[in-house]
Amino acid sequence: MLKFLESVPANDPVAKPEQRQIIDRILNENKNLPGGLMVILNELQNQIGFVSPSMQQYVAYRMRIPVSTVHGVVSFYSFFTTTPRGRHTIKFCMGTACYVGGVPQLIEKAKQILGVDPGQTTPDGNITVELCRCVGACSQAPVVVVDEEIHGRVRPNKFPQILRTVQDKEKQISEQAA
Amino acid sequence: MAFYRSHILVSVDPKCLKKGAHEILDALQDELVANGLVDEVQVLETSRIGDPDLHAPDLMVYPDGVHYANLSVDDIPFLVEEHFLKGRIVEKLKARERLVSDEELSAPKSKEVRVVLRNCGKIDPNNIEEYIAEDGYMALAKALTEMTPETVIDTVMQSGLRGRGGAGFLTAQKWKLTRQVPEKIKYVGCNADEGDPGAFMNRRVLESDPHAVVEGMTIAAYAIGASRGYIYCRAEYPLAVKTLNIAIMQAREFGFLGKNIMGTDFSFDLEVRMGAGAFVCGEETALMSSIEGKRGEPRPRPPFPSVKGLWGKPTNINNVETYANVPQIILRGPQWYASMGTEKSKGTKTFAMAGDVKNTGLIEVPFGITLREIVYDIGGGIKDDKGFKAIQTGGPMGGFIPAEYLDLPVDYEALASVGSIMGSGGMIVVDDETCMVDMARFFMEFTQDESCGKCVPCRVGTRRLLEILTRICEGKGQDGDIERLEELSEEIRAASLCGLGQGAPNPVITALKYFRQEYEAHIYEKRCPAKVCRALITYEIIDGVCTGCTVCARNCPVNAISGERRQTHIIDPDTCIRCGICMQVCNFNAIRIN
Ligand SMILES: Cc1cc2nc3c(=O)[nH]c(=O)nc-3n(C[C@H](O)[C@H](O)[C@H](O)COP(=O)(O)O)c2cc1C
Ligand code: SF4
Ligand code: FES
Numbered sequence: 001m002l003k004f005l006e007s008v009p010a011n012d013p014v015a016k017p018e019q020r021q022i023i024d025r026i027l028n029e030n031k032n033l034p035g036g037l038m039v040i041l042n043e044l045q046n047q048i049g050f051v052s053p054s055m056q057q058y059v060a061y062r063m064r065i066p067v068s069t070v071h072g073v074v075s076f077y078s079f080f081t082t083t084p085r086g087r088h089t090i091k092f093c094m095g096t097a098c099y100v101g102g103v104p105q106l107i108e109k110a111k112q113i114l115g116v117d118p119g120q121t122t123p124d125g126n127i128t129v130e131l132c133r134c135v136g137a138c139s140q141a142p143v144v145v146v147d148e149e150i151h152g153r154v155r156p157n158k159f160p161q162i163l164r165t166v167q168d169k170e171k172q173i174s175e176q177a178a
Numbered sequence: 179m180a181f182y183r184s185h186i187l188v189s190v191d192p193k194c195l196k197k198g199a200h201e202i203l204d205a206l207q208d209e210l211v212a213n214g215l216v217d218e219v220q221v222l223e224t225s226r227i228g229d230p231d232l233h234a235p236d237l238m239v240y241p242d243g244v245h246y247a248n249l250s251v252d253d254i255p256f257l258v259e260e261h262f263l264k265g266r267i268v269e270k271l272k273a274r275e276r277l278v279s280d281e282e283l284s285a286p287k288s289k290e291v292r293v294v295l296r297n298c299g300k301i302d303p304n305n306i307e308e309y310i311a312e313d314g315y316m317a318l319a320k321a322l323t324e325m326t327p328e329t330v331i332d333t334v335m336q337s338g339l340r341g342r343g344g345a346g347f348l349t350a351q352k353w354k355l356t357r358q359v360p361e362k363i364k365y366v367g368c369n370a371d372e373g374d375p376g377a378f379m380n381r382r383v384l385e386s387d388p389h390a391v392v393e394g395m396t397i398a399a400y401a402i403g404a405s406r407g408y409i410y411c412r413a414e415y416p417l418a419v420k421t422l423n424i425a426i427m428q429a430r431e432f433g434f435l436g437k438n439i440m441g442t443d444f445s446f447d448l449e450v451r452m453g454a455g456a457f458v459c460g461e462e463t464a465l466m467s468s469i470e471g472k473r474g475e476p477r478p479r480p481p482f483p484s485v486k487g488l489w490g491k492p493t494n495i496n497n498v499e500t501y502a503n504v505p506q507i508i509l510r511g512p513q514w515y516a517s518m519g520t521e522k523s524k525g526t527k528t529f530a531m532a533g534d535v536k537n538t539g540l541i542e543v544p545f546g547i548t549l550r551e552i553v554y555d556i557g558g559g560i561k562d563d564k565g566f567k568a569i570q571t572g573g574p575m576g577g578f579i580p581a582e583y584l585d586l587p588v589d590y591e592a593l594a595s596v597g598s599i600m601g602s603g604g605m606i607v608v609d610d611e612t613c614m615v616d617m618a619r620f621f622m623e624f625t626q627d628e629s630c631g632k633c634v635p636c637r638v639g640t641r642r643l644l645e646i647l648t649r650i651c652e653g654k655g656q657d658g659d660i661e662r663l664e665e666l667s668e669e670i671r672a673a674s675l676c677g678l679g680q681g682a683p684n685p686v687i688t689a690l691k692y693f694r695q696e697y698e699a700h701i702y703e704k705r706c707p708a709k710v711c712r713a714l715i716t717y718e719i720i721d722g723v724c725t726g727c728t729v730c731a732r733n734c735p736v737n738a739i740s741g742e743r744r745q746t747h748i749i750d751p752d753t754c755i756r757c758g759i760c761m762q763v764c765n766f767n768a769i770r771i772n
Contacts, residue, residue: 034489035451035469038452038469038471039451039452039471041454042413042452042454072473076456076475077454077455077456078455078456079455080454094375095376096375096532096533096570096606096620096621097375097532097538097606099375100533100606101533102762104757105757105758108735108757108759109733109735111735112735112736132414133375133455133457134374134414135414136381136382136414136415137282138375138376138377138530139282139530139532139538139540141532141538155762155763156762156763157729169269172267175266
């Protein structure tokens with residue numbers, strides 16, 4: 001049917017039946033909505049975790065719009081990522097209050113412990129470290145967001161504890177899977 | 179006496195009872211019996227455990243100390259099997275802490291007046307009936323049944339309400355302009371993008387009193403003649419989006435949204451759209467592009483949104499707080515509202531105080547209050563009894579205001595007169611250990627990164643400003659840099675398309691205006707008076723004060739600290755990256771900056 005589908009890498013969500021189903025559902029629900037492209041991309045980012053180049057092509061094809069339009073939107077917004085992130089994200093708030101409140105020091109600490117810079121994922125694929133904009137919890141600066149959970153008033157020597165909560169979560173998941 | 183290995187304490191607080199605590203108790207007993215655990219696990223009733231508004235119905239398991247919340251009877255079999263049979267904590271049923279605990283909104287201080295925040299923390303945002311019990315949707319009823327669209331606009335006009343999203347444009351004026359355009363389809367939009375770092379007033383209203391915004395928008399739609407509305411909320415606020423969606427659903431069920439609202443021939447519906455992490459989308463034309471599913475780039479104005487907005491139709495965009503004021507104005511009358519504030523700025527304003535002030539959090543005050551009252555009477559003064567240096571208002575497009583203007587009455591005009599802006603209401607207080615070059619650099623980093631790149635002066639100019647500021651911070655500032663900053667700022671301000679570029683130089687301009695000597699110290703003496711800029715300082719451990727506890731050495735990210743236990747440690751200046759962690763973790767104040 002579609003030429004590009006043949007060239008989609010096997011590990012791309014578009015090529016995986018169960019993820020493809022999610023993608024199709026999101027598209028069917030929203031593609032006729034006025035301004036639906038943003039809604040679709042937000043949902044894809046949320047449910048699949050990223051919007052790969054093949055996913056962008058697929059969205060363009062299903063919405064009957066140029067790929068360049070989809071790509072233009074994806075590249076404009078910082079929330080959309082084109083590669084998968086780690087299973088967990090640790091975001092450091094770089095808002096004013098947090099900057100003043102000591103986030104730069106926390107980032108140093110994280111670099112030391114995890115060995116990755118902001119924007120990178122640990123080699124085991126567990127944790128992606130990111131910087132983020134003010135999350136609106138400024139009265140608790142400095143703020144670190146682990147997955148969706150906000151940790152406030154984080155001191156450098158408390159940071160390892162927060163990391164442990166992530167590692168515990170991982171352990172629990174792998175235990176539950178076992 | 180039986181020996182139980184676990185106790186389950188179920189809250190039978192009235193709210194929990196209302197939400198099915200008895201059923202939970204019964205289900206627990208059934209499951210324990212079914213699993214043969216009745217002799218091991220005891221179920222007890224207790225008074226309130228968590229926050230009933232947030233957690234009901236909830237229970238606590240001892241000795242594990244696990245708090246499960248928002249339970250339904252259907253959760254119980256799984257909970258009992260997992261926790262008591264298999265010994266695994268059920269993460270998904272565990273009580274979530276309030277995403278942000280309520281230290282951000284304390285009881286009103288003496289100089290506060292709460293209009294927009296009046297329901298926050300008082301009512302359950304997910305229960306429309308609680309909003310209705312606080313006179314909710316009465317204003318809508320009054321507008322629809324007793325007032326024409328024109329009288330609604332007149333009423334808002336008399337109240338003097340001005341936009342709370344930044345520029346302070348008269349709200350009713352905007353409504354009138356949109357109403358006048360002879361088009362059948364019109365839209366109302368709510369700007370919930372709140373991108374200014376340090377600002378969280380809108381988030382709090384959306385999370386705690388979403389119906390006030392829904393009601394305000396519906397009244398605006400009636401006044402303008404719009405049939406559809408969009409709330410554009412930033413992606414960083416997932417809880418706000420969720421709360422809004424629940425509120426909209428409930429409002430539809432109650433007939434406050436949808437076809438023929440309250441039996442009149444007025445129909446209106448609302449939808450939430452999410453941003454995706456682009457600050458410039460807070461600018462109203464960019465916001466509209468984003469709702470349309472496009473890149474969020476600002477468009478030139480005119481045409482103004484009130485003439486050609488969403489999908490080319492007349493659109494009225496207001497801020498969350500602007501809308502949240504409207505029901506109160508309709509209900510209590512414009513005179514009441516206009517009795518608060520200054521000559522040109524009426525009513526109250528919410529501010530988010532952050533930074534080096536003792537009481538951080540949200541406040542709502544009448545216009546005209548002085549900065550001093552805000553910082554000292556409400557904010558409790560500067561943390562750790564350090565000195566006040568400046569207050570930054572208006573976000574990245576705002577400016578710094580120094581101590582000499584602490585007695586300035588806060589309103590749109592007064593803040594503008596000292597080079598800052600009202601903006602959306604973020605206030606960041608900085609103490610005398612803050613470097614104003616570094617702060618200006620920080621804001622420029624933000625705007626440089628968030629410039630959408632459409633105009634050259636903004637894209638290239640902010641980058642140049644950032645380069646110069648970074649250079650000064652690194653001790654590489656050159657003679658003439660101050661003048662270069664000033665010239666560039668002027669060019670960017672004059673030649674940028676949208677408010678981002680036009681306002682971007684403000685932090686630099688005000689920092690230069692009020693703290694010029696700090697810039698000079700950096701450039702000519704290679705000295706950072708506030709001891710912040712890393713290239714210009716060294717850390718030192720004070721002999722005799724250091725107890726040799728080793729905490730600094732263990733926390734230093736680059737292992738620059740050495741020393742024997744119980745002996746004074748030393749920092750190797752060549753390895754030290756001047757991150758300041760040692761100073762933060764030292765319990766004996768044994769670390770000094772030179
Ligand atoms: C770069 C930029 C960012 C803005 N961000 C916001 C924002 O986050 N929230 C907001 O309400 N207005 C923001 N504004 C102002 C809006 O463009 C617009 O003036 C406002 O939404 C109008 O609503 P109001 O009349 O109720 O204030 C921003 C403006 C600019 C130039
Ligand atoms: S001034 Fe800056 S942010 Fe605004 S349109 Fe121009 S480049 Fe984009
Ligand atoms: S600055 Fe970090 S939460 Fe606002």
